[in-house]
Amino acid sequence: MPNKPKAFDIVRAHIEERILDGSLDIGDTLAAERELATEFGVSRGAVREAIRALEAQGVVESSVGAGATGGTRIIRARTRALTRLLRLHVALAGGRLREVVELRVALERSSATLAAASVTPEALETMRTLLAEMRGEGVDIETFNRLDTDFHVAIARAADNTLVTDLTIAVRESLRAPILVAEQGLSSGEYADFRGMLCEQHEGIFAALEAGDGEDAAQRIETHIRAAYSALPAMKTASE
Numbered sequence: 001m002p003n004k005p006k007a008f009d010i011v012r013a014h015i016e017e018r019i020l021d022g023s024l025d026i027g028d029t030l031a032a033e034r035e036l037a038t039e040f041g042v043s044r045g046a047v048r049e050a051i052r053a054l055e056a057q058g059v060v061e062s063s064v065g066a067g068a069t070g071g072t073r074i075i076r077a078r079t080r081a082l083t084r085l086l087r088l089h090v091a092l093a094g095g096r097l098r099e100v101v102e103l104r105v106a107l108e109r110s111s112a113t114l115a116a117a118s119v120t121p122e123a124l125e126t127m128r129t130l131l132a133e134m135r136g137e138g139v140d141i142e143t144f145n146r147l148d149t150d151f152h153v154a155i156a157r158a159a160d161n162t163l164v165t166d167l168t169i170a171v172r173e174s175l176r177a178p179i180l181v182a183e184q185g186l187s188s189g190e191y192a193d194f195r196g197m198l199c200e201q202h203e204g205i206f207a208a209l210e211a212g213d214g215e216d217a218a219q220r221i222e223t224h225i226r227a228a229y230s231a232l233p234a235m236k237t238a239s240e
Contacts, residue, residue, distance in 0.1 A: 007046035011036060012053050019059060019074065030060070030072040057081050082170035097178075100171065105225050107168045108152065109218040112205065114159035116214035123158040127151060127206050134199050144195060145180045149173065151202055155209070155221075182232035194231050201227065 005013075018024040030036065030051075037044045051072055054060040058081025062072045115123075130151045134144060149172055156168035186194060201224040208217035 007040075007042040008049035008053065011040055011042060011047055011050035014040065015050065015054060015060075024074050026074050026076050028074045030074075032071065056084070082166060085170075100175065101225070101229055104168075104171045104175065105222050107164065107171055108155070108221045108225060110164050111156045111159040111161075111168045112209070112217040112221045113214035114161050114164060115155050116209050116212050116217045118160040119158040119209050119212075123154060124206075124210055126154050127158075127209070130154065131199070131202055131206060134195075134202065141183050141191065142180060145176065145183060148179075148198065148202075149176050155205070158209070179228075179232070185233070194228075197231065198224070198228060 015024070015030065024030075031039070033044045033047045033051075036047045040047075051060060051062060055062065058076070059074060060072050061075045130147050133139070134147045134151070139147070152172045153169050156165045156172070159165050159168070183191060183194070201220065205217055205220045205224060208214075208220055
């Protein structure tokens with residue numbers, strides 16, 4: 001005999017169904033907790049639990065206030081939700097980290113191809129600034145790691161495809177911490193060589209994007225990702 005669904009699952013499933021069938025859209029406000037509790041014959045605590053679950057999925061946001069400023073609204077926080085999920089996956093991946101790396105390769109090839117066809121002067125300027133900062137004197141490992149992430153995120157944003165962008169950002173952000181730990185495990189000489197290699201490869205990717213050559217940009221970004229992981233023993237071991 002199937003298990004009876006929990007009270008909060010009934011509420012969550014109903015809200016999800018209304019989003020899926022178009023009855024609820026971004027910006028719409030849910031009924032008050034009291035109304036939802038009465039509608040489904042559950043406690044207000046069950047309603048709150050359902051809303052918390054939906055907040056974790058990045059589809060609703062609750063705020064305190066009266067009138068239009070309060071209540072629970074439908075939002076699209078896909079990147080935040082995907083990043084949270086993938087960070088947990090990476091933390092528990094063990095030997096399956098290579099699966100995340102392969103996903104990253106596939107996504108970033110797509111984002112590079114799309115970005116080459118639609119990149120704006122503003123996006124190129126953002127990337128150019130990040131490249132200059134990465135080459136700067138006195139940039140520590142943690143700062144370089146952040147700039148590296150920002151460069152890849154800038155490419156994803158330039159792709160002009162929200163789903164590819166959100167997935168690419170989520171995967172890159174989820175790998176930020178393990179990449180940083182692996183970088184910190186390098187000797188000073190190894191890290192200097194590693195940083196120089198990444199900067200050179202980033203500049204090659206940028207040149208391909210600036211030239212509008214999607215095929216070259218995609219190949220360069222795949223080569224870059226694979227070379228980076230191969231140069232980080234801790235990441236390579238975790239991927240085997």
